[in-house]
Amino acid sequence: MSDVVLEAKGLVKHFPITQGIVFKSKVGAVRAVDGVDLHLRRGETLGVVGESGCGKSTLAKLLVGLETPTSGSINVRGEDMVRLKGAALRRARRNIQMVLQDPYTSLNPRMTVGDIIGEPFQIHPEVVPKNGRQRAVQDLLDTVGLNPDHINRYPHQFSGGQRQRIGIARALALKPEIIVCDEPVSALDVSIQAQVINLLERLQNEFGLSYIFIAHDLSVVRHISDRVAVMYLGKVIETGHDHAIYDQPTHPYTQALLSAVPVPDPRLRGHRDQIVLEGDVPSPANPPSGCRFRTRCWKATQLCAEQEPLLQVRERSPHPSACHYAEIRDVVHRR
Amino acid sequence: MDVLPGIDPRAPLLEVSDLHVEFRTQYGVAKAINGANFWLSAGETLAILGESGCGKSVTAQAIMGILDTPPGYVTQGQIKYRGVDLLKLSENERRKVRANRIAMIFQDALSALNPVYTVGFQLGEVFRKHRGMSRSAAKQRAIELLDQVKIPAARTRVDDYPHQFSGGMRQRVMIAMALALDPEVLIADEPTTALDVTVQAQIMGLLADLQRERNMGLILITHDMGVVADVADRISVMYAGRVVEEAPVYDIYSRPAHPYTRALLESIPRLDMKGQQLSVIRGLPPVLTDVPKGCAFNPRCAYARDACRQDPAPPVYQVSQQPHRTARCHFFREVIGE
Ligand SMILES: Nc1ncnc2c1ncn2[C@@H]1O[C@H](COP(=O)(O)OP(=O)(O)OP(=O)(O)O)[C@@H](O)[C@H]1O
Ligand SMILES: Nc1ncnc2c1ncn2[C@@H]1O[C@H](COP(=O)(O)OP(=O)(O)O)[C@@H](O)[C@H]1O
Ligand code: SF4
Ligand code: SF4
Ligand SMILES: [Mg+2]
Ligand SMILES: [Mg+2]
Numbered sequence: 001m002s003d004v005v006l007e008a009k010g011l012v013k014h015f016p017i018t019q020g021i022v023f024k025s026k027v028g029a030v031r032a033v034d035g036v037d038l039h040l041r042r043g044e045t046l047g048v049v050g051e052s053g054c055g056k057s058t059l060a061k062l063l064v065g066l067e068t069p070t071s072g073s074i075n076v077r078g079e080d081m082v083r084l085k086g087a088a089l090r091r092a093r094r095n096i097q098m099v100l101q102d103p104y105t106s107l108n109p110r111m112t113v114g115d116i117i118g119e120p121f122q123i124h125p126e127v128v129p130k131n132g133r134q135r136a137v138q139d140l141l142d143t144v145g146l147n148p149d150h151i152n153r154y155p156h157q158f159s160g161g162q163r164q165r166i167g168i169a170r171a172l173a174l175k176p177e178i179i180v181c182d183e184p185v186s187a188l189d190v191s192i193q194a195q196v197i198n199l200l201e202r203l204q205n206e207f208g209l210s211y212i213f214i215a216h217d218l219s220v221v222r223h224i225s226d227r228v229a230v231m232y233l234g235k236v237i238e239t240g241h242d243h244a245i246y247d248q249p250t251h252p253y254t255q256a257l258l259s260a261v262p263v264p265d266p267r268l269r270g271h272r273d274q275i276v277l278e279g280d281v282p283s284p285a286n287p288p289s290g291c292r293f294r295t296r297c298w299k300a301t302q303l304c305a306e307q308e309p310l311l312q313v314r315e316r317s318p319h320p321s322a323c324h325y326a327e328i329r330d331v332v333h334r335r
Numbered sequence: 336m337d338v339l340p341g342i343d344p345r346a347p348l349l350e351v352s353d354l355h356v357e358f359r360t361q362y363g364v365a366k367a368i369n370g371a372n373f374w375l376s377a378g379e380t381l382a383i384l385g386e387s388g389c390g391k392s393v394t395a396q397a398i399m400g401i402l403d404t405p406p407g408y409v410t411q412g413q414i415k416y417r418g419v420d421l422l423k424l425s426e427n428e429r430r431k432v433r434a435n436r437i438a439m440i441f442q443d444a445l446s447a448l449n450p451v452y453t454v455g456f457q458l459g460e461v462f463r464k465h466r467g468m469s470r471s472a473a474k475q476r477a478i479e480l481l482d483q484v485k486i487p488a489a490r491t492r493v494d495d496y497p498h499q500f501s502g503g504m505r506q507r508v509m510i511a512m513a514l515a516l517d518p519e520v521l522i523a524d525e526p527t528t529a530l531d532v533t534v535q536a537q538i539m540g541l542l543a544d545l546q547r548e549r550n551m552g553l554i555l556i557t558h559d560m561g562v563v564a565d566v567a568d569r570i571s572v573m574y575a576g577r578v579v580e581e582a583p584v585y586d587i588y589s590r591p592a593h594p595y596t597r598a599l600l601e602s603i604p605r606l607d608m609k610g611q612q613l614s615v616i617r618g619l620p621p622v623l624t625d626v627p628k629g630c631a632f633n634p635r636c637a638y639a640r641d642a643c644r645q646d647p648a649p650p651v652y653q654v655s656q657q658p659h660r661t662a663r664c665h666f667f668r669e670v671i672g673e
Binding site (some may be wrong): 051052159161189190191192193194195197198201216218219220222223224242243246256257258259260261262263264265266267268269274276277279280332333 | 613
């Protein structure tokens with residue numbers, strides 16, 4: 001599969017929990033990402049969903065090199081990002097950029113828009129010669145639908161949606177093939193959200209970009225993604241094409257998650273399968289044995305406590321699902 | 336409970352008419368609410384829907400009498416609770432209404448709770464202050480309330496501090512606190528926006544149960560059109576400080592009468608199908624110190640024509656009588672007809 005641009009294998013990130021101030025001793029670990037495999041093809045969007053704290057942002061930071069994995073590998077175009085060093089690593093990093101959630105805090109308020117978007121050129125001076133940078137930044141502003149004459153303005157002079165466009169322009173500066181978007185539209189109003197989603201889709205077509213698109217809004221993820229990975233407590237528990245995940249989910253957690261999402265159509269009221277989960281997500285420092293979802297799962301048996309279900313295609317799950325008893329149940333449409 | 340003079344039990348539970356609120360700041364006067372109208376009956380859920388800055392929270396604050404004054408002032412209009420105009424009451428009477436009749440929960444439950452007191456103490460305080468209960472009786476009531484909002488093991492959790500509770504549990508505590516004195520109206524301002532969907536589903540279910548048991552009027556303030564479709568009886572859509580459309584929930588989703596409502600519905604992605612490209616509402620909502628002449632929505636409206644760019648702003652047109660529907664759009668017939 002030569003069109004795979006990104007492949008992660010056995011990705012793990014544990015944050016040590018320490019005690020003591022002077023002599024810190026390690027007393028445990030937050031298992032934020034705990035064995036994730038994924039791949040991304042050229043021009044494709046992989047959506048990543050899951051509840052707060054399940055490890056989405058940590059996964060994103062690992063993929064773009066902002067965190068170092070505890071173990072595992074990340075291949076971008078055949079190069080192992082975890083083992084690369086120095087100039088070779090810097091060059092490879094150009095290929096994978098990130099857009100962050102909060103358009104209000106992720107941009108430095110004291111830098112002009114031109115400096116913000118042009119900053120990657122200073123870190124990677126070989127990409128655009130010095131005298132061409134202003135032009136390049138103006139082209140980028142134009143590409144994301146902002147006025148190129150506003151190059152000397154500051155972030156506070158822009159609205160939330162416009163700031164998110166600035167973040168996208170900056171991510172595009174080094175002409176990456178892959179962009180990791182961590183909740184890129186979550187802070188925006190619906191009318192502005194649609195503008196940014198359409199922009200991301202247009203840029204993807206124009207430049208053949210591949211996206212990892214992280215969000216907790218499952219409707220937005222369905223709209224933009226070709227494939228989806230559902231995370232729970234640091235692991236991917238189900239993955240497949242958007243149709244498989246939304247119309248034929250087989251993992252109880254995916255089913256519970258989807259059933260909780262309200263659909264903007266009052267005629268469906270009371271006509272969808274409702275699954276109300278009890279209790280809270282367990283601490284990622286001390287996940288349950290066997291299946292991590294078993295403390296909240298209505299189907300759990302002794303087997304679930306003893307044996308960890310692997311993420312794989314199963315007799316009753318045509319796409320990979322990490323449940324011993326995986327089985328299709330539609331919770332999204334009219335019963 | 337003190338009796339309010341002039342209370343008419345047959346009058347509508349809550350009726351807001353022609354409400355105007357402005358903020359007098361150093362940059363000028365921001366007209367946050369420019370004539371908002373709606374009413375609420377017992378047992379009913381009214382959703383106030385709109386994007387950030389359209390005036391949802393300010394409306395709620397005006398009803399509660401907790402506007403930030405200065406700079407905020409109600410400059411016109413009426414807020415009638417069972418026939419009594421709350422805006423004409425003394426601050427002392429207002430406080431009693433706030434405690435006993437109309438209560439509110441906020442988006443950010445953590446900052447609304449005091450971190451240095453236990454959850455049980457803060458809940459019990461409501462009963463000690465307003466009902467003159469003893470410490471032990473108040474604690475007993477606090478446990479009952481925590482139980483009613485489905486906090487597991489309420490008897491032991493009552494002595495915990497807010498930070499020991501998850502986000503969803505803190506919002507349950509806020510609901511318990513709001514309901515402590517059996518209000519007839521509950522205003523919930525984005526009560527689940529900060530929560531995960533599975534927790535949101537729990538909280539919305541809890542609110543619906545409590546509302547049914549108590550026949551409470553619920554004003555649900557939100558920007559989430561999914562949540563509204565799930566729980567509301569009627570909807571008021573706000574834009575730039577006005578209610579631009581008001582209708583029963585089924586009617587508004589199937590046949591919106593205002594171009595803004597229609598555009599909002601078309602711009603949201605759906606969970607139950609893979610949609611086409613999203614349609615967008617061009618431009619941005621207006622700055623409140625500089626609202627466009629005529630209809631405030633005109634620079635973004637696909638239906639706009641000359642009449643829309645001239646003052647006065649569109650009045651409240653009656654779209655239909657049965658069911659009762661209104662819209663502030665000169666061309667609502669064209670919009671609803673399509
Ligand atoms: N630097 C860190 N040190 C210790 N623990 C961390 C660190 N960063 C993240 N964690 C923990 O790792 C887990 C996963 O966090 P992460 O930010 O990846 O979640 P998320 O899925 O992005 O959540 P959200 O939806 O709230 O953004 C959480 O329990 C979090 O508290
Ligand atoms: N204390 C305040 N001082 C000045 N302006 C305010 C204040 N509170 C709210 N506003 C303005 O009033 C408008 C409506 O705000 P709000 O009701 O909070 O909107 P939302 O619909 O998002 O709840 C906004 O333009 C906001 O900036
Ligand atoms: S493996 Fe067992 S506990 Fe885990 S999701 Fe499946 S049935 Fe539930
Ligand atoms: S009055 Fe005119 S501008 Fe306003 S919503 Fe109606 S058609 Fe659009
Ligand atoms: Mg995150
Ligand atoms: Mg608000």
